[in-house]
Amino acid sequence: MILVLLIVILIAGGVLAWLLGRWSAMAARIVSLLALAADFVLILFLWVSTYERLNCAGQSWISEFYLPWIPQFGINFHLAMDGLSLVMAGLVAFIGLAAILCSWSEIRERAGFFHFNLLWNLAGIMGVFLAVDLFLFYFFWELMLVPMYLLIGIWGHENRNYAAMKFFIFTQASGLFMFIAILGLYFINARNTGFYTFDYLNLLQTALEPAEARLLAAGFLIAFMVKLPAVPFHNWLPDAHTEAPTAGSVILAGLLLKTGAYGILRFVIPLFPQASLDFRYIGMSIGVVGIIYGAKLAFAQADLKRLVAYTSVSHMGFVMVGSFAANELALQGAVMQMVCHAVSTGALFILAGALQERLHTREIGTMGGYWRDAPRMGGVALFFALASTGLPGLGNFVAEFLVLAGAYRVNLPITVLASLGLVFSAVYGLWIIQSIFHGGGETPAKVGDLSLREMSLLGAMMAVILWLGLFPQPMLNTVKASLEAIREQTGLTQVGSEHLREANSYPHFTRSCPPKPAGQDVPMSRSTGGTRATPEGGLRLPANQPIGFLRRQ
């Protein structure tokens, strides 16, 4: 029930913000803030109350909601949460709060509708992270698209129409491939079993011909790689990031890109393990190209937001490498990178927005020497630029180190090339600081320092990055079981771990599991087939006429 609440709060909050926005912009802001704060508290509560369980081996949903939706077609309103989706949901609430706080004074026109779009977009993203029915997943995938299109198209900067259109076409077209693949999987599963169902757990059992699997995997992958974004599908991103209002950029970088990465981890690898393995080195290579190409382009940009946008391409390359390296280190690193990149790049976009609000320009060439007037902003920018370059002690380092250490076990040349990202990130990271806060001659332009609101928001983000850099264990523990399940699906659990000491030699981290309260959690029942996962509403048809059932007869 709590899962539905997470989404309903956002949907209702959005409507309320729109209605109140006609009366007062401040009311819309406060309602949105409250809605997200409520979500955040709920997720924290979920996390704290299930933390012990998450640490234990053996996969289970920590919370689940099930309601038949269109039972004739095997479509159900099925939400479920494991450690991975818990972390992602927490990220939605946290980045959502940041997005609202950073546009507090930026958005003055049609604030009600703005917050409506913001919250509905977040609701869509939340749904994407929670849905375990593929039809529902696609529904949420589309739901997050339209509000974002409006956010860019209405509140964006100079070239917003072009950017919004490009964003929409890229994501919509690639989403179509995924929808075809979902339908393909649906029919193949029905052909095999006689059940028509979109349920994730059922579809996991689908036996596929290798050729079929590759085709279907490609359909999913295209959608996810566009979102991620992986080179060469990244071109929508610099435009969308640059033209979007600050909140839009923060959500794009912090959350929308993560839906692609999440999709790869949740759907592509478990549904098509063999095809993913076949694709392994190609996927890792695409990631490496992204790391280097993105970093090089970032360095060349003259527009601050465009620069930060290209750093996203570079950082998400690490996620791609980690996901397809697919050992425990690399997967943990990929998830850690998703979270840290969301926070650190989100913060850089907030800083870019703050600068634009003060200076009315994003041209790096016109900036310089702001450290003198705005040392706090300079210090914060330095912190996040260093996070971008992967400075140890900050979360991004943990992420990149784990990804690379994991990838090293899989492929040496790819890892060495990916490590060059460490050098290139230093090149653009320091360039940001140099061109904006240093230099400037004797009389730099005046610029106001960060306000209390901005400072507390960015301070919280700094705290998160430091926490993940020095004490990442709670997060690693939270997603451990989910990643283990993904790896079990691929049959890779043994690869590369033979040299490692047993985790048990560190008594500090072996916990005794509390007895599971009866009837609270539902086993993910991979091997047993699962009666729960094949709902009664599923349409049963003779196996010899699966495709014909949609025809008018």
Next chain:
Amino acid sequence: MTELVWIIPALPLAGFLTLAFFGRRLARPAVAWIGAGSVGLSAAAASVLAAAFMVNPPAGSSYTLTLWTWMSVGGFAPQISFYLDPLSIVFVLIITFVGFLIHLYSVEFMADDEGYSRFFAYMNLFIGSMLILVLAGDLLLLYLGWEGVGLCSYLLIGFWYRDPKNGLAARKAFIMTRVGDTAMAIGLFLLLKSFGTLNVQDLMAAASGQWSRGSALAAVSAALLLGGALGKSAQLPLQTWLPDAMAGPTPVSALIHAATMVTAGVYLIGRTHALFELAPVVMNAVAVIGAATLLVAGLSALAQTDIKRVLAYSTISQIGYMFLALGVGAWSAAIFHFVTHAFFKALLFLGAGAVILALDDEHDMTKMGGLRKKLPLVFWSFMAGAASLSALPLVSAGFYSKEMILWRSFVGWSGNPLLWAAGLAGAFITALYTFRMVFITFFGQPKSDVHRVPGWRMNLPLLVLACLSVAGGFVETPDTLGNVRIFSGFLRSVFQALPVRESLAGLELSLQIPAALAPLLGLLAAYLFYMTIPANGRRFSPAARGSRLRRFFFSGWGFDWLYDKLFVLPFIFAARKNRNDVADMVNRGIAAISLSANRGLSWTQSGMLRWYAIGIAAGAIIMIGLAVVL
């Protein structure tokens, strides 16, 4: 007692946090007290701890304090732990004591700077990171300190950020060391894959147990770690950032770019020497790189006119000696030279800083001269440092450490006469450029006015370091000169004494005589060139047989030019060319095609009846035609 080791890095880090958050609101004396005081307390804590360690050594002469497990993923569980043994104690003592003296000096040196609290915040962060680096019990934590000191080096080189040139020097330092660090990171991946841990002691034990001497994996991993060490310690071919790093305030050069951070590479190799011993090829490479570096940098120092750049090249050259020592397995000799070098090079930088301040920010030696009379205390302490740097026999600390290196490079484990000859030539060059600097700066006719004379906060560190530069070498003397073995005895539990080749043992005295004579010859040559013909100081250097060679040395052997052509310019060119992202052309192309198709088709919807009539007629004719033909 030893379990309080965490206090040593915690104090400067606390100082950093205080200054970072409240520094702008604090009065200058308060900033000075926090900045210098935290390091002073850290030094006091370090000495108490060291005393306790020596009086009552823990079992195995080492102590590990584990604070928490950093992360635990798939059996990989790096820990935040501090490892205390004689090697780390030596480094901790030098870092905190020399660091404190330099902080004290900075209180006066930076007194008029508007970034006073920012300066001390960065300096404290540096001391904290450096202490983490040398105390780390796990290579991943060492890497944290390693990157942390690199960050502070970047921040302090670019401390006067208004001038873009300083920013460029700072970025050059960070990025060049990052190149080495990346090699080191790959080395860590390799070690992690091979042994599943990055704990230094476990790693060394496992490597010695599982890898045979000369095995390929040992060589590769040692070479990768060496990459990190070369970058940090400014050795060939990653040395070019250090001379430019002189853009930072002089105390920074003394602390980071002379006494401590640049020797981190020496520490790393010393700390992982068990691994290097398994890789004789890499050991030889270390020795050869050290020998080459000490000559290249020494000759470059001869041609410089900026007093700080002379010292910078000299630092590269002296660290070359340490690498030479490491390469021949003379571990404690390398560490010994690190100690004496920390004393005399910090002293020389601080003395140069006093001169620069006195002459109102003048770096050019050709505009100095005759300062002997006006700044007597600076002169005499500078002389002590110069004597120690050029290793004048018997009366200087530098002599004992350098002599030890030279001796070992001949008779040591993998030593040979060539390495020894390179070291000996380097000793001659060192004395030559050192006294060239001394004579030009302090002798001859005064060329500028002295604006201010340093106060006690600058004088005291100079005096203390001068005493140490003279007397600091008596803790370790050769067989022929008293055979004191306090220093290497203290390090015995870390480094087993490597045997000298017995057949050569009798040569000791006959090798010492050239080692003692070379610096004296250098001094004499400098005297002849720069004192008897004072004008030479401006125009010639003895290395210059023509201005082309001189410019070659002046530019640091053209490495900057080469790297610009090879890496920087192509990178910038490619970045500029592709600013608009070629990959986007595909999308723009599709959009353009659709648009023109749209335009073409919409043109047909002209609204004019006769066009539509023609269209209908033409269509009908074609259809009929097709029907007839087919």
